[in-house]
Amino acid sequence: MNNNDKISPAVIRRLPKYYRYLGELTKMGLNKTSSRELSEMTGFSASQIRQDLNNFGGFGQQGFGYDVENLRNEIARILGLDKKYKIIIIGAGNIGQAIANYTGFYEADYEVVALFDKNPKLIGMSMRNALIKDIDELEEFLNVENIDIAVICTPKSVSQQVAEQLVQCGIRAIWNFAPKDLKMPDYVHVENVHLNESLFSLTYYYNQMNKKKSE
Ligand code: NAI
Incomplete structure (x- = not known):
């Protein structure tokens, strides 16, 4: 090998x-x-x-x-898909909830164990088997639980601060949905997901097709 x-x-x-x-x-x-x-x-x-x-x-x-x-x-x-991974989601709004509810991850042995948010209306709710917890409990939670991957689904205004807190608590793999590039140390791996970029590329090709049709 x-x-x-x-x-x-x-x-x-x-x-x-x-x-x-x-x-x-x-x-x-x-x-x-x-x-x-x-x-x-x-x-x-x-x-x-x-x-x-x-x-x-x-x-x-x-x-x-x-x-x-x-x-x-x-x-x-x-x-590394032959192992189980524990995931937490920070920001339990539209995207955070959609990810927590997506069953495909569970089939592949990714388990969303908790979501964290600052909105009191969301705290205490459950998404599948995962509870939405108060963001203030994040540090204590990470001291006890062994979490592999953190997903950032907060507004971009707080994503850097959230990422830094996660790294301080030992997280080394971040799946970032917030549209802002995170400044992270080399030992942290960040994967950015930008649905917009894919949609914008599609828009370009759509317009190219339309141009050709009208020629
Ligand atoms: P949303 O407003 O529904 O959810 C954001 C959640 O973050 C809210 O529940 C809010 O209470 C929580 N939050 C805010 N500050 C927080 C903090 N300091 N700690 C913990 N939780 C906090 O927004 P939505 O639509 O779910 O979008 C979330 C993020 O994802 C945004 O940054 C948005 O721009 C981005 N986004 C990214 C996409 C992509 O393709 N990458 C697609 C759509 C949205």
């Missing part, structure tokens, strides 16, 4: 897509696949896929292709 620390971020970003499509193949009852078939499904070239998987030792056999279950399990292991 190669050193996964040296794998480029672009490869790591493609792995979840391979994992998802291998899951589709499993559901269809297929146990063998090829880089060409994966290419048709994912839109990445077959050579790109072979190159990506070679980073981890290949997993394929000449003339046979890939064993779907084995490859999916290997990718799960590389990404």
